Amino acid sequence: MSTTVxxxxxxxxxxxxxxxxHAVSFRDLAASLGIKSASVHYYFRxxxxxxxxLVKRYGEQFFNILEEKAEELDNPLQAVIDVYRNALTSSDRxxxxxxxxAEGCGIPKTLSDEVAAFFQANIDWIAExxxxxxxxxxxxxxxxxxxxxxxxxxxxxxxxxxxxxxxRAAKSLLK
Amino acid sequence: MSTTVxxxxxxxxxxxxxxxxHAVSFRDLAASLGIKSASVHYYFRxxxxxxxxLVKRYGEQFFNILEEKAEELDNPLQAVIDVYRNALTSSDRxxxxxxxxAEGCGIPKTLSDEVAAFFQANIDWIAExxxxxxxxxxxxxxxxxxxxxxxxxxxxxxxxxxxxxxxRAAKSLLK
DNA sequence: GTCTATAACTCGATAGAC
DNA sequence: GTCTATCGAGTTATAGAC
Numbered sequence: 001m002s003t004t005v006x007x008x009x010x011x012x013x014x015x016x017x018x019x020x021x022h023a024v025s026f027r028d029l030a031a032s033l034g035i036k037s038a039s040v041h042y043y044f045r046x047x048x049x050x051x052x053x054l055v056k057r058y059g060e061q062f063f064n065i066l067e068e069k070a071e072e073l074d075n076p077l078q079a080v081i082d083v084y085r086n087a088l089t090s091s092d093r094x095x096x097x098x099x100x101x102a103e104g105c106g107i108p109k110t111l112s113d114e115v116a117a118f119f120q121a122n123i124d125w126i127a128e129x130x131x132x133x134x135x136x137x138x139x140x141x142x143x144x145x146x147x148x149x150x151x152x153x154x155x156x157x158x159x160x161x162x163x164x165x166x167x168r169a170a171k172s173l174l175k
Numbered sequence: 176m177s178t179t180v181x182x183x184x185x186x187x188x189x190x191x192x193x194x195x196x197h198a199v200s201f202r203d204l205a206a207s208l209g210i211k212s213a214s215v216h217y218y219f220r221x222x223x224x225x226x227x228x229l230v231k232r233y234g235e236q237f238f239n240i241l242e243e244k245a246e247e248l249d250n251p252l253q254a255v256i257d258v259y260r261n262a263l264t265s266s267d268r269x270x271x272x273x274x275x276x277a278e279g280c281g282i283p284k285t286l287s288d289e290v291a292a293f294f295q296a297n298i299d300w301i302a303e304x305x306x307x308x309x310x311x312x313x314x315x316x317x318x319x320x321x322x323x324x325x326x327x328x329x330x331x332x333x334x335x336x337x338x339x340x341x342x343r344a345a346k347s348l349l350k
Numbered sequence: 351g352t353c354t355a356t357a358a359c360t361c362g363a364t365a366g367a368c
Numbered sequence: 369g370t371c372t373a374t375c376g377a378g379t380t381a382t383a384g385a386c
Binding site: 211 | 371
């Protein structure tokens, strides 16, 4: 059992990750839940508000799972790859922030700011876990490479309709 | 001097790469050229037709420039990076196919098929240029990693509003 | 909290004049 | 080739009943 808000967030995340922010409407969202679009506006006054709530929830869940996985594996880089991999294969969809990041200035600025913050936190997390024998600048560079590859690999794998593309592209990160 | 069709394709490519397929309308496109949306329909009966023409033109231009660059540099991998880099920095926009690839099944199937073909050709081109001392499977894997990284790096750099992110992420590919 | 009803607007697309 | 005019459907968002 989940509340209407949770079902709404789940459905919206699923649809936006599949088709993009502009291809998702309050009406379709409501119809999927068996309610009316006016009820969606009760929970989120504007579409922008829904978007921001989505990215915030996505980020929190992402880092929760990542921390858990990192402790379990004792290999931070492998943990990041695993979390990204699971995000792709469990839903056959790219990252929420990958989609919104691509849509760039086509979405409200408050939303793209939140997306950028997700990426920065992601980069910082990885840079922090890399060996301190490497310079801070080089750790940052490697972290950026890692996120770029994983985000691109999700997009490439869904476009080519083959999850193995993700695995092969990500494999280089462990070398 | 360029024809109306060319101006139309230029404007549409610019806008789709900036905001996505669904955020671009025939009306806005026409207004940018000082004509009416009915005139856009004269050149492209459906929006889908415009999209397909765009991806085909983009692919042709891309590989033309790539071949030229590869001959000039005598380093195929560096040529690919340079062409991607120029696509980003000359327009501050991601790849047309990166955007359409992200939008996935939110765009007409004929269009996403064309996008997938672009990616496959891109991968094949790189795999072909890698040293034959490497196995075919490994060449393919490295090519997929390369495209994933470059596509993701474009998205990341525009989201973080810093082209240097692209350069740093891409640097790993030459190591 | 969910509804009906609707405002105000934009969208893709077409018919037909010039 | 470009236009005006328009259709039918979609969109976000709000007011007010229950």
